[in-house]
Amino acid sequence: MTSEAAARRRIWGQLAAVFLWAVAFALVEAAVVVYLRRIFHPGGFAFPLQPRPYDPILGVEVAREAATLVMLALVGFLAGGRGWERFARVMVAFGAWDIFYYAWLWVFLGWPPSLATLDVLFLIPTIWVGPVWAPCLVSLGLVLCGGAAALRVGAGGRFAFGRRGWALALAGSLLIVSSFVWRGEEAARGEMPGPFPWPLFLLGMALGLWAF
Numbered sequence: 001m002t003s004e005a006a007a008r009r010r011i012w013g014q015l016a017a018v019f020l021w022a023v024a025f026a027l028v029e030a031a032v033v034v035y036l037r038r039i040f041h042p043g044g045f046a047f048p049l050q051p052r053p054y055d056p057i058l059g060v061e062v063a064r065e066a067a068t069l070v071m072l073a074l075v076g077f078l079a080g081g082r083g084w085e086r087f088a089r090v091m092v093a094f095g096a097w098d099i100f101y102y103a104w105l106w107v108f109l110g111w112p113p114s115l116a117t118l119d120v121l122f123l124i125p126t127i128w129v130g131p132v133w134a135p136c137l138v139s140l141g142l143v144l145c146g147g148a149a150a151l152r153v154g155a156g157g158r159f160a161f162g163r164r165g166w167a168l169a170l171a172g173s174l175l176i177v178s179s180f181v182w183r184g185e186e187a188a189r190g191e192m193p194g195p196f197p198w199p200l201f202l203l204g205m206a207l208g209l210w211a212f
Contacts, residue, residue: 011085011151018089021075022096029068029097030104036061037109045111047118048192062123072097084160085153091146095139102132118193127184128177129193134201138176141205145212161211168211175204 037045039057076090105111112119115133122128152158161169179201183193 008151014089015092015147015150018075018093019096022072022093023100025071026097026100027104029101030108032064033101033105034108047187048190049120049187050190058123065122065124082153085150088146088150088153091142092150095142095146098139099136099143102136118196120187121180126181127188128180129183129187130180130196130201134180134196134198137205141209145209149212165211168207172204172206172208172211175200175207179204 036057072094073090075093076088077086102112111117112132115136116131118129119132119135120127121130121135179197182197182200186193
């Protein structure tokens with residue numbers, strides 16, 4: 001076996017381990033959400049959300065979300081390797097975790113009934129709202145781009161962003177996040193969120209993919 005083939009085999013093994021870890025962690029995340037929905041939405045989760053007075057549990061939930069991000073970030077670095085190889089594994093971990101989070105929710109609750117279903121995606125620093133297909137599309141891109149970058153770097157190749165690449169990635173990320181928080185205040189006020197700004201989202205996706 002050549003050194004390049006051995007390196008690729010090692011990278012595939014690491015990616016598989018990260019992927020399986022993310023699938024298992026997604027189950028834990030989905031289980032927590034099942035408990036939260038039993039507490040806050042015993043009649044079922046749907047928009048418009050009912051405004052609630054501040055509950056300390058919400059503070060715990062925000063802390064849990066922050067801890068989740070830390071865990072997803074660290075798992076990609078624990079296997080070692082060079083900078084981009086590590087970051088690529090973080091991308092794969094986050095993408096797989098998010099996709100399988102919804103898969104496990106569907107197994108446990110039969111929710112979401114469709115990819116067009118609205119969901120509260122995140123609470124940091126404000127409410128993120130969007131149809132399920134949007135974060136899943138972002139996550140699919142992360143898995144594919146992250147996996148490709150990890151294989152290239154791990155096999156001895158070179159992968160790096162120039163100024164244009166960083167500018168495209170940053171602009172795309174900002175547009176995607178903006179599309180998710182666009183209707184957040186409406187949801188927080190107990191209103192039915194307006195249409196998802198999908199042109200803004202798709203432009204952000206296009207810029208992000210162009211960066212790679």
